[in-house]
Amino acid sequence: MKKADVFEFYRRLAEANPHPKTELESGNAYQLLVAVVLSAQATDAGVNKATRALFAEVKTPEQMVALGLDALKQHIRTIGLFNTKAKNVIALSEALVADHDSAVPNDRDALERLPGVGRKTANVVMNVAFGAETFAVDTHIFRVGNRTGLARGKTPLAVELKLDKATPQPFRLHAHHWLILHGRYVCKARRPECWRCIVADLCAFKPKTPPPKALAA
Template identity: 65%
Template sequence: MPPKKIKRLPAADVEAIFAAFEHANPEPKGELDYTNSFTLLVAVVLSAQATDAGVNKATPKLFALAPTPEKMVELGVAGIEECIKTIGLYRTKAKNVFALSQALIAKHDSQVPQTREELEELPGVGRKTANVVLNIAFRQPTIAVDTHLFRVGNRTGLASGKTPLEVEQSLLKVVPDKYLLHAHHWLILHGRYVCKARKPECWRCIIREWCRFEPKTPAPNKPLPKAVSPSRP
């Protein structure tokens, strides 16, 4: 079912929201562990349909053994599988990591490319993965729309869309340029820890005064209003 259409926020409210995010967290960071642009790319590929925490538990051994495309190819599919078998879909992901490492060696002189088009040609790399790598590794002002950001964009009124691409394109139009570099991190972290899917924690949300979501979720264990005693005749 497509997300419920919510009236888009005016430009002044969008500015206020991102100013609040910046004040609270001036330099937001992604939560995947990596050591270089190659290991970042691999970590993001592995994070599809998996949690960052789960990926971070599996990658220290993998990256110690294979911090470069050449070392990853030497490790082989079976060796990659052994390192990441705690991650969902690990067999398919191991094949993709092996194949993208081969492609980086053959086509890109073992370097991670810096364009979305070239990144999306690599096995296991889609638009969201490419945007994450471009943003974090190369500081390009891209917006990677995951399930959290998709929800926050639609729920708040920042960016309505039936698909991740629609939300991405909408955000690129409304987010002021000065906030674009960090916008997707702010929104993803907000969706992950505050604006949760089942029960958003509106009582501690720093953007609640501008957010269109209703009804706002009250704080847990909030005292109920006193019952009014029935009047006696």
């Protein structure tokens, strides 16, 4: 995608949604970290449903450790892979208490050293909690980057690095939110809704999906 088209691509997304936010609910950086860890291979809506009661009770790593593994599992049992995720959340909470004075580190490398925290999770926390210009590439962004031609790559890291290079100011801070939401609600995996896409004319995807009535006809 040409530089001018990249700018226009983001400009339109920004105009349509000037203040994008993560759809994960949290009250502080620690709860955000936990929510993002729980969101792997799960929907944000499903995570929010499970964490509302949990986060009313648990706001710090110490409180999570005190809650314990079995009680945490009961809170998040509706989330996929909850057994493994619960173990990771307890372990990362213990690490925060022991190694970071119970605070979520404002450092990607330090975040990635925590149990259950990969690069995508670290990038989300860095962006949402600390205002860093990071690009958290999930399945939606990976698809949108490749399909539109905005940032093509064979791996999430390759797409991330291309987005980092291609995304101009003033769009860098919120870029990954716009792309996630666009992929989640418009540029869907199985049937992208090209007929209502505000950046369709800038997109490299050739078999544009027609509107439902045209399909029916």
